[in-house]
Amino acid sequence: MNSIVLPAPIQAAAVADRPEPVVRLTDVHRRFGATPALNGVSLEVGKGEIVGLIGRSGAGKSTLIRCLNGLERADSGEIAIEGRRIDRLAEQELQPLRRRIGMIFQHFNLLSAKTVIDNIALPLKIEGVAKAERLKRARELLDIVGLSGRERSYPSQLSGGQKQRVGIARALAARPALLLSDEATSALDPETTHSILALLKDINQRLGLTILLITHEMEVVRTIADRVAVIEAGRIVEEGPVWSVFANPQSQVTASMLRSVRPQLPEAIARRLSTAGKHLLLAVDITSPDAQSVLFDLAGLGSKTVRLLHGGIDHIQGQPVGRFFISVAANDAERIQKFLTSRLARVEVLGHVADHA
Incomplete structure (x- = not known):
């Protein structure tokens, strides 16, 4: 039977008066052979926003995040961080800009032979910051992420949630303008996931940090994001405030991904x-x-x-x-x-x- 759909009151749309973007992607394309991984992606993330980029496996999320941090080169289009284009910069020119981008990962990526405090201070050591200053910064971050007193522990002595807190502290070490979260809670149990998301929201509010969440979990987006963008086959197929997209999904892929968090017909x-x-x-x-x-x-x-x-x-x-x-x-x-x-x-x-x- 054909469905009768009457007009919706509110469409998922861009937020008016959005802050100046920290991230701007304009018609970004990236192909691997004959396969388009990104097929005309345009997206903005404003200063202080938490934006969720959600999509299924193979939708283009990983390629997009690698283009943002300069590990992949877009074939065409523009990528700007804090108003400066990065898509055509030489590797040497990219290095200082990468310090403005913090990364947290699904599997933590901690160095097992280094203590917690040394893992956190590592980006500053690479940058050439004096030891006393980098250790001071690392201790400040341990306090922010709730791990004071664990600076001499090794990753093997920590739980999954504690490891991710160390990963978050390390990502904040160089005082980035943008934090990229790449499936950061996918390896965690629900209770730990909730605590990590609460920490990210607290950091966002306390530091005014801009966060782009890359995820396939609608519950993550629902919990802390301000806006959500849905990517499918290398394209942004839907974008808007989280409540609006959840209430009235416009694309089939969004509706499908929302099945786990919206009431469904028994x-x-x-x-x-x-x-x-x-x-x-x-x-x-x-x-x-x-x-x-x-x-x-x-x-x-x-x-x-x-x-x-x-x-x-x-x-x-x-x-x-x-x-x-x-x-x-x-x-x-x-x-x-x-x-x-x-x-x-x-x-x-x-x-x-x-x-x-």
Whole structure:
């Protein structure tokens, strides 16, 4: 059955008055043989923002991050960090700019033969900073990441979450303008992931640090990002505030990736859908500030013809985001849909059911 989709109130769009970008990519292309890894990527990350870049394996995330830190060269397009183009700089010219970019990795990349404090101070040692100054900075960072007193420990003596905290401290050693997080929580358990994300958010707020999160986990983006960009087949297919994209995904790949964090139609009900029946099954998405009152009003409006089957209301970035599934008597469906759209809801007809499911 063809779905009927009524107009959505809010489209995922760029945020007005976005801060001056720390990162600007303009129509960036990168091919490996006949395969386009990046196929016209344009993206901005403003000063102090946390932006999540999310995509499936092979979507182009790793190539994009390697182009940002100068490990890959774009075939065409422009890449600028803090207003300076880096896509055509010689290797020697790239070195000072790389110090403005901190990196944290999925598997920590710590040197096992060095202590925690020496791992953190390593970028400063390479830069030629005096020993006393680099150790002072490393101790400051140990305090920031919650590892004071562990400076003489070795990586083998740390948990996964502690290792990642050391990795974050090391990435901050040279006071970067941009922090790139490359799947930094993928190897961690859920509780540790939550603590690391809370740490990143704290660092962002305390230091005003710009963060680009490269991830395939929607929950990571939902937890701390301000905006999200979805990459697929080397292109940005969707971009906007996290709450808006979560509430009203515009691309098929985004909707698919959101399945784990948005209410979905229970399989037992989906199996009962047909092309004819006494009741229509509707999927309802709503981002109105009074989303909860819509449910109460709907219950009163259609007390005998409407039944809530599944779903609920969440809050993302302080915005109420509702998604629920209702069964509506077919002869009352038009009235109910008009009411919902008048309250700024998006309604999709999924099919018929013989009864109220």
